[in-house]
Amino acid sequence: MIAIIDYGMGNLRSVQKALEKVGAEALISHDPLEIEKAEKIILPGVGAMQPAMEKLSSLGLIPSLKKSIDQGKPFLGICLGLQLLFEKGFEGGEVDGLGMFKGEVRRFESNEKSPLKIPHMGWNQLNFKKKNCPLLKGIEDSSNVYFCHSYFVNPKEKELSVATTFYGEEFTSCVWQDNIFGVQFHPEKSQTVGLTILKNFLEYKK
Numbered sequence: 001m002i003a004i005i006d007y008g009m010g011n012l013r014s015v016q017k018a019l020e021k022v023g024a025e026a027l028i029s030h031d032p033l034e035i036e037k038a039e040k041i042i043l044p045g046v047g048a049m050q051p052a053m054e055k056l057s058s059l060g061l062i063p064s065l066k067k068s069i070d071q072g073k074p075f076l077g078i079c080l081g082l083q084l085l086f087e088k089g090f091e092g093g094e095v096d097g098l099g100m101f102k103g104e105v106r107r108f109e110s111n112e113k114s115p116l117k118i119p120h121m122g123w124n125q126l127n128f129k130k131k132n133c134p135l136l137k138g139i140e141d142s143s144n145v146y147f148c149h150s151y152f153v154n155p156k157e158k159e160l161s162v163a164t165t166f167y168g169e170e171f172t173s174c175v176w177q178d179n180i181f182g183v184q185f186h187p188e189k190s191q192t193v194g195l196t197i198l199k200n201f202l203e204y205k206k
Contacts, residue, residue, distance in 0.1 A: 003038030006030040007055040010044035018188035022199040032064035041068055045080025050092030052080055072179050076201050082182030083153055091151050102156040116168045119150040126163045133162040133176045137200050143193045145185040179206050
């Protein structure tokens with residue numbers, strides 16, 4: 001059973017339907033006990049980091065998430081769910097994240113020399129930095145996936161980054177360490193490539 005964390009800030013049903021399409025049994029829940037019983041955990045998310053951390057805290061989910069990760073359960077953060085894994089963010093005000101990884105969450109910069117439409121929305125390429133990431137098994141380098149975000153993670157430990165994407169600058173779009181995976185894009189909206197990534201997560205064994 002895969003638990004999809006419900007804290008009011010994600011395309012939960014879309015993620016669940018995509019998982020079911022690749023053969024997964026997925027439960028949407030905000031019950032800490034159900035989450036602790038799950039074999040794997042997905043933390044999706046759309047929105048700002050500050051209200052997200054407030055909602056996770058108010059629901060009593062933070063201890064369950066950290067406990068599950070520390071126990072070695074496979075964990076996947078999607079979009080905001082990736083950003084929440086880091087120490088600090090500034091969207092919606094300065095806020096501490098879950099602190100599983102060292103680093104901050106930064107906003108794209110747009111200026112006259114480098115005008116960007118923010119948020120970064122639409123299809124863009126994954127540029128592999130490591131080819132042994134289990135989440136990317138069967139995916140070709142430079143494959144396109146779907147993004148929708150204004151902020152991105154800036155890991156202090158650069159070896160966390162297994163794929164990057166270019167939008168005005170090169171940013172980390174996929175991380176992996178031990179049992180923890182995170183993607184800045186939306187696999188549930190990324191057609192065949194996204195379904196392959198979710199299937200890889202389903203089949204992953206530490």
